[in-house]
Amino acid sequence: MTHRLRPTTLLIAGLATAGLALSACGSDSLTKTTSSGSSSSSTSAAVDQALVAKLPAKIKSAGKIVVGTDATYQPNEYLDTDGKTVIGMDVDLFDAVMAKFGVKTEWQPTGFDSIILGVSSGKYDVGVSSFSVNADRMKEVTMVSYFKAGTQWVVQKGNPKKVDSENACGLKVAVQKGTVQVDDLTARSAKCTGAGKPAITQLVDPDQAKVTAMIQSGKADAMAVDLPPAIAAVQLTNGSVELLGQQYDSAPYGFVLPKDQTDFGQAIVDALKSMEQDGSYKKILDKWKAEGGSISDFAVNPSVG
Template sequence: MKTKIIAIPSVLALSALSITACSNPDEKPAAAGTSSSSQTSSDLSFDTSSIQAVPEIEALVPESVKKAGTLKNGASIDYAPAEFFKSDGKTPTGYDVNMADAIAHVMGLKGATTEHAEFATIIPSLGSKFDVGISGFTITADREKEVNMISFIETGTAFAVAKGNPKHFDPTHVCGTTVGVQNGTFQFDYITQLSKECTDKGEKAVTIMPHDLQTDIAVRVASGQYDATLADSPVIGYTIERSEGSLEQVGDVVESAPQGIIVSKDNEQLTKAIQAAVQYLMDNGYVEKILSTYGSNQGALKTAQINPQV
C-alpha cells in the first residue's frame, strides 16, 4: 500500500513510524499521565432503536442467525472511539459497536451483542463464537484471503507522544526508538516494515512494544516509558482528547486505508446480508450519523464493498 497523507483535524490524528525488535511490555510504568479510566469515561453512543428492519435484506439473513435473534460481534473493546466501555466499565460503546446494532436492526434482529476478545483471536473465532468482527479491521489483501471484508470507513495512521515531545521523537526518522502498538493490528505490521527499512540502512531497529490493550500503551507513553504509540488516526485523536493534556499528536496522518466488517468465508449468505445492510445504512445517512457521534464522520464511505481491491 502506498503511503498517502490525508488531512484530518488534529483531534483525530496521530502519526506513523517503524518497529522490528520486540521487547517485554509487561513492566509497569513508574508514573502515568493518563489512565484507562480517562479513555473510557464517556457515555457517548448513537441510539439505533429507531432503525427499522428492511424486508428484502431480512430475507438474505441465514436461518441460524434469524433463529438466534441477535448478531454476535467480536471486538477488542479498548480502542476508543471505535469500541470502548462506558463509565460503568461493563457496557460496550463506540462507532463499531453502534454499527453492529444498526446492522442487526436492518436485518430484522433484536440487536447485536458485542463481546470483548483479544484482537488477534477474533478472526479464528468467526463462525463459531462470533458471526462478525467489527473492531477496526484495516482491509488488506492478506486479510481478504482469510475472511470476507465489507468496507464502511476509511482511516489513517498516526503517532502520539507525551505532551511537549520530551523525547524529541521524529516520526520521519523512527530508527532506534521505542514504540507501543496493539497486537494483530495493521500498525504492528506497518511499524515492523519501517523498522526493517531502518536495519536495511544499517541503523538501529525500532523496539516494538506489543500490547493487547491500547490503553496500556497510552499510559506508558505519557509516563515516558515509551517514545511514542502508533494507532488508527481516530483512536489517536480520541486518546489525546481523553488524556487531560498528557499526550499530543506528532507528525502527519499517513497510510489512509479502508476498514471493514469481517465475516467467515464459509458464510457467503451472511456476507451478502451484511453488505446489503451496510449499504442501506450508508444510503440513509446512518453511517455518517454514527461516525459523527464520535467525531469520525470525515472517514465515512459511500459504498459498502465486499473485499475491495487494496
C-alpha cells in the first residue's frame, strides 16, 4: 500500500532548506488575519468581476468569508507569535484566492473535527485546514482541490524503538483527532488483530503540537501526520524527531464548501487557475518551501482512489 512519490523528495528538500525559519515565514503573509475579526488584504491581485458575480449572496452581502480552521498545523495553518493571527501556507493561498473575488477573510480557529459540521451548519462559509479529499467527506460537503500531500511517519531521532510502519502491531502511535491518519491506523490495527497480533494503540489529540510532543517525550512510539507538518516537526524540535520512510497515500487537499455550492467551487477553481497563470500560486508555495505539493488539475470534488 506504500507509494514512492517524487513530490515527497521535492517537498522534503524544499522545506529542509527553510530550517527553523518556518514561524517567521508568516510575518509577511499576503493577508494578515485574526481569530476575532476580518482581514485586510494587502495583495495586489486584481478583482475579477466575473468571479464576484459567482459569490454566494451571503458572502457578497457581508463582503467577507468566514473560514473555519485548525490553527495547530504548522506550517499550513497556525497562530503567529501574537497568539491570535492565523498564518501559514493554506492561509496565504486562500487569502489570495479570495482577493480575486474582492472578499476579505475572517479566520476562526476551532477543532479540526468540528470544521466540516460547522460548514454544513452555516457557522463557517468555508473550511480551510489541510483537508485530504476523500469519498466520505465528499458525501457531506463540496471540496475544491488545491495541493497534494501524503501521510508520513515520524519517530524519535535514531528510531530507538526500531519502528517499522509496515509492522506496527503492538505499538503506540500518536495521531491528530479527525484526520485521515486515524482511519489509516484503524485499518492497520485491524490487520494486526486479524492476524492474531496485538492491536495498534492510537494516542489521539485534537492539537497537532501535543501529538508531536508525545513523540519527543517517548509516550508514543511513532506519529502519523501529513508530510508538511511532519517536516516542520523535525525542524521545530531541533531534530529530536525524524521522518521514517516515505510518504504514502498521497491525496489532494481540498477547500471545504457546503454541499450545494458546486458553482462557487468552480469559481474557486477558476481563481486558482488564474493564480497559476499569473504566478502567484507558485510564489506562495515557494515562500513556504512547499512547491513539491503543487498541482495543476484544480477541481471540484475530484476523483480519488
